[in-house]
Amino acid sequence: MRLVVTLLLLHLLLLLAACTGGSPTSTGTVCPDPDPGTLTYDNFGKPFMEKYCTWCHNSTLTRSKRNGAPLYHDFDSLMGVLQTPDHIDQQTGIGPEASNDFMPPERCPSEPGGALVVSCAKPTDEERRQLAEWIACERNRPHTF
Numbered sequence: 588m589r590l591v592v593t594l595l596l597l598h599l600l601l602l603l604a605a606c607t608g609g610s611p612t613s614t615g616t617v618c619p620d621p622d623p624g625t626l627t628y629d630n631f632g633k634p635f636m637e638k639y640c641t642w643c644h645n646s647t648l649t650r651s652k653r654n655g656a657p658l659y660h661d662f663d664s665l666m667g668v669l670q671t672p673d674h675i676d677q678q679t680g681i682g683p684e685a686s687n688d689f690m691p692p693e694r695c696p697s698e699p700g701g702a703l704v705v706s707c708a709k710p711t712d713e714e715r716r717q718l719a720e721w722i723a724c725e726r727n728r729p730h731t732f
C-alpha cells in the first residue's frame with residue numbers, strides 16, 4: 588500500500604515538473620516600493636531590446652520582413668514596449684511565479700528583417716529577472732505619450 592502511494596506521489600511530481608516547462612505565465616514581479624529607479628529604458632530596456640528582440644519586433648519592418656513576429660509587438664521604442672508589457676513578461680521574464688524563456692526563439696536574422704541564419708543571442712537568467720523588474724517599474728512611471 589505504501590509503495591502504491593509513493594509511486595502515485597512520484598507520478599504527480601513528474602506531472603507537475605512537466606507542466607511548469609509549459610506555457611507563458613506572468614512572473615508576478617512587483618516593482619519595489621519606492622521604485623529604486625536603477626533600471627531605466629536608457630540603461631537597460633533599450634539595449635536589452637536591441638540585443639535580443641528588435642531583429643523581428645520592429646516598427647520599421649513590414650509584415651513579410653518580421654519573421655513571424657506579430658504586428659503591433661514593436662519593441663524599438665519605449666511606447667511600443669509599454670503597449671504589451673504583460674506579454675513581454677510572460678514570454679521572456681523570470682520572477683517569483685514563473686521562468687519564461689519562450690522569446691527570443693532559436694533562429695535569428697543577422698540584420699533586422701533578414702533571413703533566419705544565426706542562433707539568437709539569449710538573455711541570461713539575471714537579465715530576464717531584470718527585464719521583469721524593469722517592466723514592473725517602468726509601467727508605473729510617468730510618461731508623456
Ligand code: HEC
Nearest residue numbers: 639640642643654655656657674675678679690691694695
Ligand atoms: C527571430 C524573430 C524573433 C525575435 C528575435 C523575437 N521574437 Fe518574439 N515573436 C516572434 C514570433 C515568430 C512570434 C509569434 C509566434 C509565437 O507566438 O510563438 C513572436 C511572438 C512574441 C510575443 C507575442 C506573444 C503573444 O501572442 O502575445 C511577444 C510578447 C514576444 N514575441 C516578445 C519577444 C521579446 C521580448 C523578444 C526579445 C527578448 C522577442 N520576442 C524576440 C519572433 C521573434
